[in-house]
Amino acid sequence: MSTRIVILGGGTGGTLTANRLRRNHAPEDLQITVVDQDDVHVYQPGLLFVPFGMAHSDDIVRPRARQLHAGIDFVESAIHHVDLEHQTVYLSTGALLTYDLLVIATGARLVPEETEGLTGPGWMEKVFTFYTPEGAAALARALAGFEGGRLVVNVVDMPIKCPVAPLEFCFLADWYFTERGIRDKVQITYATPLDGAFTKPIASEALGGMLAERNIDVISEFNTGEVDGTAGKLIGYDERQVPFDLAVVIPLHGGAEYIARSPGLGDAVDFVPTDEHTLQSKVAPNVFVIGDAATVPTSKAGSVTHFEGETLIANIEHFIAGEPLEATFDGHANCFIETGHHKALLIDFNYDTEPQPGHFPGAVGLPLLKDSRLNHLGKLLFQSVYWHSLLPGRDLPGLTSIMPTAGKHLTTTAKEA
Numbered sequence: 293m294s295t296r297i298v299i300l301g302g303g304t305g306g307t308l309t310a311n312r313l314r315r316n317h318a319p320e321d322l323q324i325t326v327v328d329q330d331d332v333h334v335y336q337p338g339l340l341f342v343p344f345g346m347a348h349s350d351d352i353v354r355p356r357a358r359q360l361h362a363g364i365d366f367v368e369s370a371i372h373h374v375d376l377e378h379q380t381v382y383l384s385t386g387a388l389l390t391y392d393l394l395v396i397a398t399g400a401r402l403v404p405e406e407t408e409g410l411t412g413p414g415w416m417e418k419v420f421t422f423y424t425p426e427g428a429a430a431l432a433r434a435l436a437g438f439e440g441g442r443l444v445v446n447v448v449d450m451p452i453k454c455p456v457a458p459l460e461f462c463f464l465a466d467w468y469f470t471e472r473g474i475r476d477k478v479q480i481t482y483a484t485p486l487d488g489a490f491t492k493p494i495a496s497e498a499l500g501g502m503l504a505e506r507n508i509d510v511i512s513e514f515n516t517g518e519v520d521g522t523a524g525k526l527i528g529y530d531e532r533q534v535p536f537d538l539a540v541v542i543p544l545h546g547g548a549e550y551i552a553r554s555p556g557l558g559d560a561v562d563f564v565p566t567d568e569h570t571l572q573s574k575v576a577p578n579v580f581v582i583g584d585a586a587t588v589p590t591s592k593a594g595s596v597t598h599f600e601g602e603t604l605i606a607n608i609e610h611f612i613a614g615e616p617l618e619a620t621f622d623g624h625a626n627c628f629i630e631t632g633h634h635k636a637l638l639i640d641f642n643y644d645t646e647p648q649p650g651h652f653p654g655a656v657g658l659p660l661l662k663d664s665r666l667n668h669l670g671k672l673l674f675q676s677v678y679w680h681s682l683l684p685g686r687d688l689p690g691l692t693s694i695m696p697t698a699g700k701h702l703t704t705t706a707k708e709a
């Protein structure tokens with residue numbers, strides 16, 4: 293009898309899961325349905341480049357359905373809620389889908405309205421986010437017209453998608469204003485809820501040093517309580533104030549909103565409790581989770597989503613065959629960090645090992661924790677790899693799901709900060 297798999301979300305995780313499963317199994321054995329609210333697949337890492345005129349919003353989007361292999365049903369509809377007990381997904385169109393196995397891949401949602409004043413006066417005029425295509429395009433126009441003053445980059449709170457993206461924005465802003473010949477007229481400040489530039493001590497020290505070299509001020513342990521767009525200031529819960537002429541804010545993130553309407557599915561902020569090694573949800577045995585929607589203690593990143601794919605597919609197959617699951621996902625994350633001037637840094641880590649210096653993936657390879665042109669080229673090339681290899685579910689040479697250690701100068705181990 294054919295097993296019915298419903299995949300909620302046709303972004304990075306949902307697409308690669310559907311394509312890998314389709315390749316491994318005939319349609320008569322496995323019926324695969326992917327649901328997404330729209331047909332616009334955004335290559336989100338490309339959003340970083342849009343404000344600086346290095347990419348256009350149109351260059352980083354493709355139709356969602358076209359990324360799915362033949363033999364996968366695509367349903368374009370918002371999800372209304374999931375009934376775990378009756379194994380049924382209710383869609384906003386009124387239709388419903390029953391499943392034998394459910395994969396949650398609906399990512400993280402921005403909730404700017406949850407910060408007082410953020411979407412009030414000044415929003416999209418002098419307060420922006422580059423985390424959406426519209427926001428990134430509007431910010432490009434604002435930056436082009438910015439002739440000097442205080443630029444503040446602010447992370448309201450963790451977790452956020454790609455925790456290094458706001459730092460990359462700071463580095464690129466430094467380079468952008470230098471190229472325009474007005475760097476001395478722009479004061480760049482990074483206000484973060486963390487106690488340093490990043491969550492992991494070794495990388496945090498390296499990145500903090502690079503911010504200082506570029507004359508970018510860091511305000512740490514800053515928890516934004518309010519954004520006053522009229523007066524141009526961020527107000528912290530501890531009453532500290534950070535004045536700005538232009539603010540680039542990474543809003544609070546939560547899980548998809550249908551999760552709150554689905555009894556027993558999510559936690560308090562609508563992410564889905566998930567076993568960090570098997571990727572089986574903790575809410576029902578036939579529900580698995582991939583990508584940003586999961587509560588696993590590693591970065592919310594496309595690289596993590598890609599590495600999770602291997603364990604997820606194996607465990608879906610084990611589950612269907614009635615076999616024990618494998619606990620193989622190690623939290624592997626791998627991120628290029630643009631530092632401007634055609635250079636980038638690379639970090640590679642997992643649940644137990646924080647980013648270390650050395651080379652990736654082996655003793656000869658891309659430099660780790662050190663900026664280089666090679667890493668920048670790697671970052672630029674990745675867009676093509678994303679569309680042509682990662683989403684179709686092909687194996688990527690050198691990019692294994694288990695974190696490689698061969699090229700690393702391992703000095704310490706640390707559990708996720």
Ligand SMILES: Cc1cc2nc3c(=O)[nH]c(=O)nc-3n(C[C@H](O)[C@H](O)[C@H](O)COP(=O)(O)OP(=O)(O)OC[C@H]3O[C@@H](n4cnc5c(N)ncnc54)[C@H](O)[C@@H]3O)c2cc1C
Pocket residue numbers: 300301302303304305306327328329330335336337338339340369370371372397398399400422423453454457548549550582583584585592593594595596597626627628
């Ligand atoms: C600015 C920026 C830069 C980034 N840079 C990097 C980077 O350099 N490297 C890296 O590894 N990662 C990066 N990321 C993160 C990466 O894009 C995400 O971690 C990755 O896309 C997560 O995949 P996902 O499948 O979990 O979620 P997504 O790819 O976001 O897919 C979720 C899907 O669910 C759908 N959905 C949500 N709610 C509903 C609903 N109610 N009904 C129907 N459909 C719904 C959405 O439409 C979406 O298509 C970046 C992200 C941003 C925003």
